[in-house]
Amino acid sequence: xxxxxxxxxxxxxxxxxxxxxxxxxxxETAAGKLVDSNSGLxxxxxxxxxxESTPIEESDLRDAQQNPLRQxxxxxxxxxxxxxxxxxxxxxxxxxxxxxxxxxxxIKDIVWQVHLANKKANNYEITSANGDEDGIxxxxxxxxxxxRNPQFPGTASDPKRITQLVIDAGPRALNASxxxxxVLNFDATTPCSYMSTDGQINNxxxxxxxxxxxxxxxxxxRGAINSLGxxxxxxxxxxxxxxxxxxxASAILTDGKPPALNDAIDNNGWFDDTSDxxxxxxxxxxxxxxxxxxxxxxxxxxxxxxxxxxNVVSTWDDSYTIWVEQLNLVPQLFSQGQYNSNYSASFAxxxxxxxxxxxxxxxxxxxxxQAVNGHxxxxxxxxxxxxxxxxxxFKSLIRDPNIAAESDQGVKMxxxxxxAKKSFLSLTTTQYFLxxxxxxxxxxxxxxxxxxxxxxxxxxxxxxxxxxYSPGIDLTFIVRDVNLYAQDWQxxxxxxxxxxQPLDYSTAVSNQPFLQEGYIPLRTAPVxxxxxxxxxxxxxxxxxxxxxxxxxxxxxxxxxxxxxxxPAQRPVTVYxxxxxxxxxxxxxxxxxxxxxxxSEGQGTETDxxxxxxxxxxxxxxVANWQKVGFVIQGTQIPAAQNGNxxxxxxxxxxxLFDTDGQAVQPWPTASIPGYTPxxxxxxx
Numbered sequence: 051x052x053x054x055x056x057x058x059x060x061x062x063x064x065x066x067x068x069x070x071x072x073x074x075x076x077x078e079t080a081a082g083k084l085v086d087s088n089s090g091l092x093x094x095x096x097x098x099x100x101x102e103s104t105p106i107e108e109s110d111l112r113d114a115q116q117n118p119l120r121q122x123x124x125x126x127x128x129x130x131x132x133x134x135x136x137x138x139x140x141x142x143x144x145x146x147x148x149x150x151x152x153x154x155x156x157i158k159d160i161v162w163q164v165h166l167a168n169k170k171a172n173n174y175e176i177t178s179a180n181g182d183e184d185g186i187x188x189x190x191x192x193x194x195x196x197x198r199n200p201q202f203p204g205t206a207s208d209p210k211r212i213t214q215l216v217i218d219a220g221p222r223a224l225n226a227s228x229x230x231x232x233v234l235n236f237d238a239t240t241p242c243s244y245m246s247t248d249g250q251i252n253n254x255x256x257x258x259x260x261x262x263x264x265x266x267x268x269x270x271x272r273g274a275i276n277s278l279g280x281x282x283x284x285x286x287x288x289x290x291x292x293x294x295x296x297x298x299a300s301a302i303l304t305d306g307k308p309p310a311l312n313d314a315i316d317n318n319g320w321f322d323d324t325s326d327x328x329x330x331x332x333x334x335x336x337x338x339x340x341x342x343x344x345x346x347x348x349x350x351x352x353x354x355x356x357x358x359x360x361n362v363v364s365t366w367d368d369s370y371t372i373w374v375e376q377l378n379l380v381p382q383l384f385s386q387g388q389y390n391s392n393y394s395a396s397f398a399x400x401x402x403x404x405x406x407x408x409x410x411x412x413x414x415x416x417x418x419x420q421a422v423n424g425h426x427x428x429x430x431x432x433x434x435x436x437x438x439x440x441x442x443x444f445k446s447l448i449r450d451p452n453i454a455a456e457s458d459q460g461v462k463m464x465x466x467x468x469x470a471k472k473s474f475l476s477l478t479t480t481q482y483f484l485x486x487x488x489x490x491x492x493x494x495x496x497x498x499x500x501x502x503x504x505x506x507x508x509x510x511x512x513x514x515x516x517x518x519y520s521p522g523i524d525l526t527f528i529v530r531d532v533n534l535y536a537q538d539w540q541x542x543x544x545x546x547x548x549x550x551q552p553l554d555y556s557t558a559v560s561n562q563p564f565l566q567e568g569y570i571p572l573r574t575a576p577v578x579x580x581x582x583x584x585x586x587x588x589x590x591x592x593x594x595x596x597x598x599x600x601x602x603x604x605x606x607x608x609x610x611x612x613x614x615x616x617p618a619q620r621p622v623t624v625y626x627x628x629x630x631x632x633x634x635x636x637x638x639x640x641x642x643x644x645x646x647x648x649s650e651g652q653g654t655e656t657d658x659x660x661x662x663x664x665x666x667x668x669x670x671x672v673a674n675w676q677k678v679g680f681v682i683q684g685t686q687i688p689a690a691q692n693g694n695x696x697x698x699x700x701x702x703x704x705x706l707f708d709t710d711g712q713a714v715q716p717w718p719t720a721s722i723p724g725y726t727p728x729x730x731x732x733x734x
Contacts, residue, residue, distance in 0.1 A: 052153045054131050055542040056146070058329055058346035059503035060123075060510040062546070064524060065279065065294035065350040067324065067590075068120030069676050070113040073293045074099055074106050076123045080512045081618070082360025082406035090697025091685050092410070094358035094513055096121055100285075107686045108627075111704040118676055118704075122293035123348050124284065125329055127160065128503035133541045137379045142501030146333070147288045148226055152341075159334040160226035162290045163245040164348065165219075165553070166236045166278040166325040167565060167580030170588040171199055172206055172215040176315045176521045185470035185519060185527040189571040198588065199318045205567075212563040213258070214265045216580060217321060219278045220257040220564075221555060230285035236325075237277040238264070244555035249332035249340040257558045262300055262321045269301045269308035269733060271673060278325040279350060290331075294350025295323030299589035299672045301733070308733045311668045314596035315521060315587045322589035325350045327579035328550050347548050349582050352523045352590050352619075354513075355645070356414055356681040358700065359618040362407035362464040363477060363517030366508055369529045371478040373545055376532045389483045391492075397433040398497040400484035403512070404477065405429045407618065408463065413681060413700035414621035415614055416642055418716040421465075433495035437488060444489045451476035458606045460613070467518055467613045470527070473602035474613070475517045507546050515619040521593070523619045526585045531571045551576035595646065595671035598622045598663035601721055610720045612660055621645040621681050622663050623714045624702035632691045637684070637699065645681075645702065647711030650674050652731050655712065660721040662712055667731035679705025 064076055074096040079085050081094030095105035099122075112118055129152055132141040150157050174188075174195040188195045197206060204211050219236035223245040234240055242257040263274050279294040301308040302319045309319035331343040373379040383393050395401060409429035412422050431440050441447055449462040456462065457472040466475040477485065487493055500508070514524035521527065528534050536547040551568065558564045568578035571585075587593030597615035599622060614622055622645060629640025644663035647654050652667035665671045679702040684695030687703055695701055 053133065054129055054152055055133075055344070056333060056341060057128050057130065057143070057344040057503060057544055058125050058331055059128050060125070060346060060506040061544070062347045062349060062507070062548070063123035063125060063510050064121070064514065065123040065292055065348060066121035066353050067295050067297040067350060068353060069117035069296055070115070070119045072099070072113050073120040073122040074110055075291070076121050076510070077357055077513055078103065078124075078506060078509060080360070080403075080509045081358050082403055082410055089685055092358045092683055094360070095682065095686065096354070096357060105686065108682065108688065108703045111680050116706060118353060120293050120296070121354060122291050125162075125290040125292070125346055125348075126503070126506070127331055127333070127343055128501075134544055135540055137545055138498060138500040138504050139544070143503045145502070155335045155337060155339065157333055158336045160288050161223060161245050161249045161251060161332045161334065162226060162281070162283070163221055163223040163330045164281050164290070164292055165221040165327040165579045166348075166350070167219065167327055167578070168217040168278065168321070168323070168325045169565070169568065169580035169584035170324075170586065171321055172211050173198055173584035174206070176585065176587070177313070186531060186571050187470065189573075194570065198316055201318065207567045209563055212565065212567075213260060216260060216563065216565060217262065217275065217278065217323070217325070218258065218260045218563070218565055218580070219325070220259045221254065222281055223251045224281060224283060225251065226283050226288035228283050229288075230283050233280050233282045235277055235280050245330065245332055247342075249334045252556075254555055254558060256560045257555070258560050258562065258564055260563070262302070267303040269303050270298070271300070271733060272296075272298045275300050275321055275323045278323055290329065292329070292348045294325060297353070297675060298323045299591055311592065311672070311732045312727075314592050317588055317592060320589050322591070324352075324583045324586065324590055325580065326582040344543055344547065345550055347550075347582070349525065351583065351586070352594055353678070354619070355678055356618060356621050356700075357513065358683055359410045359414060359621075359681065360403060360407040360512070361515045361517070361616075361618040362404055362411070362466070363475060363481065364512050365514035365516045365525050365529055366511035367478045367481050368516040369511055369546065371480040372530055372532055373535075374480050377535070377537055377539065377545070379545055384480070393487060393492070395484040395487040395493040396498050397488060397493050397495050400481070401488045401493065404481065404485060405431060410700065411617040414617040414624060414645070416623040416714050416717050416719070421717070433493070437491070441489065444486070448482070448485065449474060449476045451479050451482050458602070458604070460602070460606070460609070460611065464517075465613070466617065467600060467602055467615050469518050470520065471604070473604055473606055478517075504544070511546070515616050518615060520597070520615070521586050523590075523594070523616060525582060528569075528571055528582070528585055533572060533574055534569065534577065548577045551578045553578070589672065591672045591675055592668045594620060594675070595664045595668060598646070599660065599719070601660065611718045612721055621702075624679070624681055625699070626679070626705065626709050627684075627687050627695055627701040627703050628709055630695060630699075630701065632689070637689065637692065637695050639699065642714040643709055643711035644714060646671070646678060647707045648674055648677065652728050656725075658722050658725040659715075659719045661725055666728050669732035677706035679703060679707070
């Protein structure tokens, strides 16, 4: 094709579980970025199904039965005419669809293929026996943590373990020319199919599809895990739409009883319906020829309850740092083991996102007025301002990731809990360097030009949490492992692609597992379906419930102050729109309540601040997670007066909990010794 090559974008995209059969589309704007200067609208909002870019509103969050919608991931194909040698690419690319011409050849059809799986139950524990966070260090020197579900003998490569513990829906392939008329379910009854190298779709009746109820008597409190989602084509565009699971958690019955659900991260005998897998495609031309497309990946994970709230450290920041420091992505920024002191940072790309993260997280935490004013202040800094006038002492404000001792200094920014073996969160080394360059007067105001395809790659990761992988919500510590990625990125592949394991589906047989153990951190084994989500909490519900506030780990001497885990992704305290009051000219905030609140089962009530804002019994969150509300900008919330609640507010809507939760005290709050977790609570 005269050196023209094709890529799926985003390189990694995120679907999110919900209860409704309906869905909206994953955001294609970045959280924390101002996208409309007239209305003041910030990015990060999901997109209404059937539209190009219309952001959702309050009424789009739940269906008529009050079930939260799922978030589906949308994928496109871009053509490039120049081999990539720099990042961003000098060739911005162009989206291609059926009927478009490429070098004189007309695209007749596009064949899409997706394979979803969940390997959580056959993976290694995320926490060690004493509860410390292991992270990637647990895989150093050829070591691995203990396996989950040790009651099943063998290693993670044992065929029987894989057969029984891996949820594998198998592949599905679909022509874009179906134009939305077909929906392929990733369940046990929809036939598997795959795409051959020339783009032909082949049936695959022998594929060993596996779901928990195929092997065990199961406890299914919200119904059996019998699907990991669906795929279809967006009508009129030929783009792929992948929707994920329904937020279910199920467990193996032993003597008629489910196992305990008593750990924040590792619960043996349990499954959930999150998943991940490759997104591949082939272009078919009217002359009978075909062309391959560089693959993408889809990850289905927890709901996004505060989609516009930016993480001060995002998954993008962590991944970008690895690519900069280890894969020669931007040699003018970093080469030969050091940063270039003459490099000019971009205020729009490198500085403002950090400040906007601080600005927006205040809506999900119980900061006192002085701290709120401080967050508002840094977010008001403009590229024309003298940094030293605005921030007289940079080093006393921002925690330095290059100085280990600063990780236990809780008075600096970011004001959040740290990663494994670090008390407090730090910016990545790349973020800190770029912020320092701006502070030293070495920056430009504008964003770096980037093609839309590569921009979609970045946005998808910008909207996910980073920095504190314990284990996280979207992706986890594996994004810092260079072995996760396809490292030979120059040319057709491009950066931020996974090191995908080629899969020959023609070899699949029904009586043995097709997937293997797959990717292991700090090893070179390529990535299979299910290899990303397997490093997350099992089930996801327990970790989400747990991660409201904690003392640091390790905890500095004499500290009993509580800090937030993931305030952008897991709101702790919120301002309900229903509690706001109108004074005749503007809306004023009401009080704060805990985002997770309720009296079902053991309930959320407690006398211990370190346990507030969560169910005291993990199973109660499994049963009630769908009631949690969403934090969105006031522009998207219709109001009885004045049109809406305004761009200056981010408020909770669509919660099915009563608004009168436990009283929320301004931070700092302190833990009280003596709390004992409830015993004998959970499913019976």
